[in-house]
Amino acid sequence: MNSPSDCTILHVDADGFFAGVEQALNPALRGRPVVTGAERGIIAAASYEAKALGIKRGLQLHEARALYPDLAVLPSDYETYSLYSQRLFSILRRFTPNVEEYSIDEAFADLQGCDKLLGCAQERVAEKLRDAVRTEMGLTVSVGISLTKTLAKLCSKFRKPDGQTVLRREHLPIMLRRTPIDKVWGIGPASAAKLLARGITTAHAFTLMEAASVIKLLHKPGYETWLELQGRQVFKLELNPKTEYASMMKGHTFSPPSAEQHLVFAEALKNMAAALAKLRRHRHLAREIGLCLRAQDYTAQAAAATLPALTAHDSEAAPLLRQLFDRLFVPAQNYRSTMVWLGGLVPVSGCQMDLFQNTPPRRLLGHLDQAVDRLNLRYGQNTVAPAALMDQQLKPWHPRDAAPERFRQTYRGERLRHLAIPRMTLSNPV
Numbered sequence: 001m002n003s004p005s006d007c008t009i010l011h012v013d014a015d016g017f018f019a020g021v022e023q024a025l026n027p028a029l030r031g032r033p034v035v036t037g038a039e040r041g042i043i044a045a046a047s048y049e050a051k052a053l054g055i056k057r058g059l060q061l062h063e064a065r066a067l068y069p070d071l072a073v074l075p076s077d078y079e080t081y082s083l084y085s086q087r088l089f090s091i092l093r094r095f096t097p098n099v100e101e102y103s104i105d106e107a108f109a110d111l112q113g114c115d116k117l118l119g120c121a122q123e124r125v126a127e128k129l130r131d132a133v134r135t136e137m138g139l140t141v142s143v144g145i146s147l148t149k150t151l152a153k154l155c156s157k158f159r160k161p162d163g164q165t166v167l168r169r170e171h172l173p174i175m176l177r178r179t180p181i182d183k184v185w186g187i188g189p190a191s192a193a194k195l196l197a198r199g200i201t202t203a204h205a206f207t208l209m210e211a212a213s214v215i216k217l218l219h220k221p222g223y224e225t226w227l228e229l230q231g232r233q234v235f236k237l238e239l240n241p242k243t244e245y246a247s248m249m250k251g252h253t254f255s256p257p258s259a260e261q262h263l264v265f266a267e268a269l270k271n272m273a274a275a276l277a278k279l280r281r282h283r284h285l286a287r288e289i290g291l292c293l294r295a296q297d298y299t300a301q302a303a304a305a306t307l308p309a310l311t312a313h314d315s316e317a318a319p320l321l322r323q324l325f326d327r328l329f330v331p332a333q334n335y336r337s338t339m340v341w342l343g344g345l346v347p348v349s350g351c352q353m354d355l356f357q358n359t360p361p362r363r364l365l366g367h368l369d370q371a372v373d374r375l376n377l378r379y380g381q382n383t384v385a386p387a388a389l390m391d392q393q394l395k396p397w398h399p400r401d402a403a404p405e406r407f408r409q410t411y412r413g414e415r416l417r418h419l420a421i422p423r424m425t426l427s428n429p430v
């Protein structure tokens, strides 16, 4: 049971990732409370210095500033974060090719065979990984290694930031006793409430339940988590990037909120164009379109409709978007964001195009979309866009519109929407 080779699932999680990247890029920010999300007025990420002051993700900026007026507040720079993310995953792939990119700053890896390859124990693998990320990227990450994905994720959280935990089978009960049930990956608030109502407060108490009662109470997903917590692998690593999608959405918050109908519609249309471009990039067609308008007081109205045919063309979806918009828009209401959702997706390859739908005009629309996508990819998003998008210029400039610093100093060959060169700064000498 105690074979050292069954403890092979690694989870790595960057510490306060977006804020950490900003600190890695700008030495003046290191050691200071830093948050990102200036463009939305809500904190997207907080550095550990900010977290120590009680400032965390989801807090409104004015609330955070009340806690610490000298807070460094930065606009999100997702292009740069994505480059750092790729770099983090490429460092992980030096240890093993078996890597699942779970989110922008989290990955799972299977180290099976890795200890022999590297000639060291799991602890040393975790140290080497953390050292490489720290010296090459100026970031800290936390690493967990255990028998299953669920346990590895528990371990990476155990000593955060800049920590590592290897959990072997013989120490499972110690860790599980210290883990509140609602901190287990896969146990959401509803499941946690059901377990708490039965007096199950820790992961350990949960693993002691009878299998039949777990299935009855939490069904298959809960049962799978129950197995994983006991060190029995159920969740496999997803090694191939996703190729099929059920839905896609694009949303954007704008400041200041606006009651200007043309402007709010232009925002919705921009999101629709971005969602359709993504749909075409991933070679899918949509059957449904949905729109959500969020008012200044955070109440939201949403509606959806079925498209006349499976489509990825702007000109076929736009009239329906207009109808949804006219149904939802309330004059004199101030809006802060719009979100467009595409559903009922079908991959182009698996789609039987109706003979009557594959008409010459529709084929021309396809050529038009391709040409527009190529231009926008080359010269930046919305270089070619519907004329109604010009109504976006109705929006007055707001401090939240300030672009990330990195966009003001692009390298040759880079475009604002396409940063290609990771700017890395070495961490402070230890």
Ligand SMILES: [Mg+2]
Residues within 6 Å of the ligand: 013, 014, 015, 016, 017, 105
């Ligand atoms: Mg993280």
